[in-house]
Amino acid sequence: MNYKIYYFLLITFSVVNAVKDYNGYKVYRVVPRTEDDVKLLEEFRRTSVGEFWDDNLVVNYRVNMMVPGDMQGLFLNSTRQTMIEVEEVIPDLQKAIEDQLKPATGFRSSETFHGYSWDRYHNLETINTWMNTLVQNYPGIVRPVVMGRSVENREIRGIIINYKPEKTNKLMGILEGTLHAREWIAPATVTWIVKEFLTSTDPQVRAMAENIEWHVFPVVNPDGYHYSFTTHRMWRKNRSPESFGTCEGADDDMSHGVDLNRNFDFVWMSVGASNNPCSNTFAGPRAFSEPESRAISQYVLNLKEQGEIIYYLAYHSYTQLIVIPYSHVTGSDVLLANNYADMYEIGIRSADAIAKRYGTVYRVGVSSEILYPISGGSFDWVKKVADVPITFLIELRDLGEYGFLLPPEQIIPNNLETMDGLIEMDRVTKLLGYYSAGAISKVISLSVLILCSMVIVLFN
Ligand SMILES: [Zn+2]
Structure with missing residues (x-):
């Protein structure tokens, strides 16, 4: 080989594979x-x-x-x-x-479930292999599903958990994990919820697991997640090369990707998003420019044809928040989400349940009020376009002491309290009538009825 070509390839290889130090x-x-x-x-x-x-x-x-x-x-x-x-x-x-990256020791660290553990953070391959193992071990209950493919052609893989496959008029829930690559606690939480659905003997968990068909995707940004393990621990976006360019004062690699939680086609690029490819909140060249965001939206719309989706829960980190749609609104505009008051009630009670175990404080509200306004997020799009009644973005531990580098010792405590919150979320959701199909339209028709009666009384 010509030595110039050899050195060119060597340098290229080194640049591509250099681990960010x-x-x-x-x-x-x-x-x-x-x-x-x-x-x-x-x-x-x-x-x-x-x-x-x-x-x-x-x-x-x-x-x-x-x-x-x-x-x-x-x-x-x-x-x-x-x-x-x-x-x-x-x-x-x-x-x-x-x-x-060092495994935790101590509290429940030796616990495993079909070869998977929560004493450490696992890479994409391990998560996918584990999901295959569950499919083999729970025939008739767990089935594999591929939502679509990423920019780098990886499958966006998940599982469907359904204890009553013969049931018609089914209720469904979707768990979305790891839209942002570096938020490693997200897949560690989602996989724990799966384990609980399959093994818990708590009657409330059993009811939640068995009355709802769960569509679970631990990692919806597989390229970014993989990259955060191999090359750049702090990677957030996907790996889209479409807007690659020079980043003034920063590594050009920063322009190699789109923030998937700014790329959805609802009030896209209106607030809290960037049109600069070098930014971590780059919304993409256009709404739904990315195969990952298109795959999620298409999946949700297809699922809506099959029954009623009552939950869409998107897991992120960090800051300890239960975020209610919509993320661009504030003040009285929060009522744009038709069942805002119910979601607020459910969120507050869930946060109370989370706090009971270790005192971990979660705040509840729309993004503009508890974080900052954003636009183009997946959960807002799901709420607006797919009209899923109980839609939240959940920012897991911590408050920034470790942030994305949450030590593995905290995975299980985080998962236990998150599960407490989920159980309470489901209890209140059921109490408020959302298990009855068409609950939302009933609430709306009831409000219209009350309003009409008031008008009649006023004019008599
Ligand atoms: Zn995030």
Whole structure:
């Protein structure tokens, strides 16, 4: 082989496969207190003084920032002269990344289910292999399903759990995990819920598992999730090359992907989304430009033809939130979601149940009020277009102490409290009448009836 070609291939191979190294990096939690503070943080981002774990920079919103060793002096000196609050949360980022891969010991860490465990975070292949094992071990109850394919042609795989396949007029629920690649606690939670549905003897879990046909997708962004294991631990988006280009002050690889939770075709690109391919919240060149978001939407619409979908739960991390649709609205506009009051009630009771076990506090509300406004998210689209009554985005542990690098020791405690919340969510949902088909239209017709009676009384 010509040596020039050889070196070209060698360099290309090295660039493509170089594992992102965070040696010397620290993570700081910063809270801007004025508009000038926000401008300074934006300048930090533009000039690569640091990378943020959250692209939303607004007054009083705390955000984690990764700062390389050679920038820490500049960062600390610059912020000292401002109102920005700075707290070091991860003193050695590379070590935290490596520590997260070490299996936990202690509390229930030896527990396994068909070769799968929750003492560590598993890669895509292990999750997919485990789902195959469940299909073989639960014939007639668990079936495999492929939602579609990713940009890099990976299957978006899941399972359907149905204890009453002969039943007509079925109720259905969808669990969506890992739309964002680096949020590893999401698939660790969704797989635990599957295990509970298949093994729990708690009557409430049994009822939930057996009265609803569950469509479970632990990883809907398989390329990004795979990439977060092999190359770039902090990867969030999918791996779309369509808008690849030069990223000023940042690694060009940043433009290699679309934020799938900004790519859905409902109020797309209106707020809390970026048209810059180098941003972590790049909404894509157009709504539904990505095969992963198209696959989810098509799957939901097809399923709607087969029965009533009552749940759509999208698992993310971190911040401990139960988010109600819609994410672009605030104030009285929250009522745009026709059963907002019910979802709020269900969310609050679920958060109370979560807190009971370890005191973990979850906040409940629309994104604009408890996080920040966003648009183009999957769960908002599901609520608006597929009209699924109980739709939430759930941001799991923690509050930013470890963020995406949640230690494996916290997986099982997180899963136990999440399950408590899910049981209560289902109890209240049932109590509010959502198990009866067409509950929503009944609620609406009842409201119309009451309104008509009031008008009649007024005019008599
Ligand atoms: Zn997320």
